[in-house]
Amino acid sequence: xxxxxxxxxxxxxxxKSTVGKLLAKKYGxxxxxxxxxxxxxxxxxxxxxxxxxxxxxxxxxxxxRIDDGLRALNRAQADVIIDSRMAWHFVPDSxxxxxxxxxxxxxxxxxNAGRESEPFKSIEEAVASVSxxxxxxxxxxxxxxxxxxxxxxxxxYVIDTSFIPPETVAEHIAVHYEKYMxxxxxxxxxxxxxxxxxxxxxxxEPAFFECGGAYFIAGGQxxxxxxxxxxxxxxxxxxxxxxxGAEKNCxxxxxxxxxxxxxxxxxxxxxxxA
Numbered sequence: 001x002x003x004x005x006x007x008x009x010x011x012x013x014x015x016k017s018t019v020g021k022l023l024a025k026k027y028g029x030x031x032x033x034x035x036x037x038x039x040x041x042x043x044x045x046x047x048x049x050x051x052x053x054x055x056x057x058x059x060x061x062x063x064x065r066i067d068d069g070l071r072a073l074n075r076a077q078a079d080v081i082i083d084s085r086m087a088w089h090f091v092p093d094s095x096x097x098x099x100x101x102x103x104x105x106x107x108x109x110x111x112n113a114g115r116e117s118e119p120f121k122s123i124e125e126a127v128a129s130v131s132x133x134x135x136x137x138x139x140x141x142x143x144x145x146x147x148x149x150x151x152x153x154x155x156x157y158v159i160d161t162s163f164i165p166p167e168t169v170a171e172h173i174a175v176h177y178e179k180y181m182x183x184x185x186x187x188x189x190x191x192x193x194x195x196x197x198x199x200x201x202x203x204x205e206p207a208f209f210e211c212g213g214a215y216f217i218a219g220g221q222x223x224x225x226x227x228x229x230x231x232x233x234x235x236x237x238x239x240x241x242x243x244x245g246a247e248k249n250c251x252x253x254x255x256x257x258x259x260x261x262x263x264x265x266x267x268x269x270x271x272x273x274a
Contacts, residue, residue: 002181003076003077003078003079003080004027004029004079004080004081005073005079005080005082005091005093005094005095006023006027006029006080006081006082006094006095006097006173006177007081007082007084007087007088007091007094007095007096007097008020008023008081008082008083008084008087008097008099008173009084009085009086009087009088009096009097009098009099009149009155010085010097010098010099010100010101010161011099011100011101011103011106011134012106012110012130012133012134013101013105013106013107013108013109013110013130014099014100014101014106014161015099015101015109015161015166015169016033016035016083016099017033017035017083018166019099019161019166019169019170019173020033020081020082020083022166022167022170023081023170023173023174024081026170026174027079027081028079029078029079029080029081030078030079030080030081031080031081031083032069032070032073032080032081032082032083032084033082033083033084034066034069034070034082034083034084034085034086034087035083035084037065037066037069038052038066041062041065048129049133050129050132050133050136053133053136053137053140054136056140057136057139057140057143060144063140063144066084067086067090070082070084070086070087070090070091071090073087073090073091074090074091074092074093082094085137085141085149086141086145086147086149088154088155089145089147089154095156095157095176095177095180095181096154096155096156096157097155097156097157097158097159097173097176098152098154098155098157098158098159099158099159099160099161099169100158100159100160100161100162100191101160101161101162102162102163102192102195103127103130103131103213104123104127105162105163106127106130107123107126107127107130108123108126110126110130111123111126137149138150152189152239156176156180156188157173157176157177157180157186157188157190158188158189158190158191158239159172159173159190159234160190160191160192160195160234162192162194162195163192163194163233164192164233164234168233172190172234187236187237188238188239189208189236189237189238189239190234190235190236190237191208191215191234191235191237192233192234192235193224193227193228193232193233193234193235193262193264194228194264194265194266195214195215195266196208196215196216196217196224196235196237196266197214197215197216197217197250197255197258197266197268197269198216198217198221198250198254198255198257198258199216199217199218199242199246199247199249199250199254200216200217200218200219200242200246200249201217201218201219201220201221201222202218202219203218203219203220204219204220204222204223205219205220205223205238206219206220206223206224206235206236206237206238207219207220207237207238207239207240208237208238208239208240209239209240209241209242209246209247210239211242211246211247212247212269212271213269214247214269216242216246216247216249216250218240218242218246219240220237223235225258225261225262228262228263228264229262229263247269247272248272250268250269250272251272252268252273255267255268
């Protein structure tokens with residue numbers, strides 16, 4: 001029987017560590033977490049995780065220390081859940097999952113974790129730090145490996161964890177992993193209907209595109225509205241490439257009408273307010 005190998009990447013604060021432990025318990029697997037290793041290195045060096053990320057941009061030995069462990073997992077005969085932003089790259093035979101999360105939700109989770117290497121005094125400070133840390137990571141991985149860790153085409157399955165408990169996230173990942181192992185078709189994207197912003201409505205089936213870290217509806221608006229009305233936390237979507245500037249179709253007036261219709265409570269992204 002083939003060893004179980006599921007890799008979890010995603011936004012900071014998306015719940016990878018917690019979900020990884022739940023999956024490990026379900027499958028009797030080990031957990032390998034590069035985030036835990038990174039935080040330990042930060043503590044050893046008297047740095048915050050953001051400071052370590054900045055330091056790593058000019059000191060590749062930090063990434064080498066982490067990457068060597070990942071490379072070994074690709075050859076290991078073991079059942080393992082890998083919590084790592086680069087596992088899809090270094091462990092290509094794993095079922096690669098990307099866990100997306102709203103920036104404010106992510107910041108709240110990180111603050112509540114109370115980690116010594118991630119000290120924040122406010123949500124605003126946490127959001128800014130998380131954004132800076134993500135930018136630093138993206139730059140470093142692009143320079144080191146020529147990859148974009150935010151490109152969801154790298155992953156087998158993408159799930160938005162913003163408004164669902166980790167137990168539900170783990171259940172959805174397990175269902176999709178088992179379909180993957182059986183060679184069955186499955187929805188590659190399950191997004192939070194609350195985060196999908198009204199923009200275009202080209203086609204009946206739910207579709208979205210990403211711009212500036214926000215998710216915009218490209219089709220299936222009626223089905224997404226129905227999902228919101230029914231209280232469904234996730235909606236199966238396809239990801240599309242929209243024409244340049246399409247996000248400007250999401251206006252304050254359109255969003256206000258959408259919130260009134262669905263109760264989504266969505267906010268207009270800052271880059272569209274200018």
